[in-house]
Amino acid sequence: MNFVNVLDGSSKVGLSDGAIYSLVAIVAVFLILLLIIGITSLIFKLINMWETKTGLTFGKKTKKSKVGEKVALKDVTDENMMAAVIAASIICREDMKKNVKVVSIREIK
Numbered sequence: 001m002n003f004v005n006v007l008d009g010s011s012k013v014g015l016s017d018g019a020i021y022s023l024v025a026i027v028a029v030f031l032i033l034l035l036i037i038g039i040t041s042l043i044f045k046l047i048n049m050w051e052t053k054t055g056l057t058f059g060k061k062t063k064k065s066k067v068g069e070k071v072a073l074k075d076v077t078d079e080n081m082m083a084a085v086i087a088a089s090i091i092c093r094e095d096m097k098k099n100v101k102v103v104s105i106r107e108i109k
Contacts (some may be wrong), residue, residue, distance in 0.1 A: 081105075 050056075085105055093100045 085102060089100050089102055
């Protein structure tokens with residue numbers, strides 16, 4: 001059976017031929033995905049090696065704060081940090097039964 005005839009619709013495909021075509025297509029998709037994953041991981045490794053070698057960085061890096069160091073609200077760029085601040089203020093408001101204003105944030109590791 002010719003593959004072009006299958007695409008034209010001029011010939012009927014049996015169940016066994018259809019299963020083989022489907023499996024080949026699925027394997028091809030996964031091989032392409034593995035190739036994309038391999039290329040991107042190689043690129044990230046090369047960028048990391050270049051950054052450590054030269055000291056220059058690509059993109060925006062977040063500043064790591066020391067334990068107990070005050071963090072300004074503008075420095076809270078991580079979603080997890082913001083969620084922790086909001087959760088702590090909600091719990092504090094429920095305990096105190098008053099409105100709460102966040103004055104400072106300290107990161108504890």
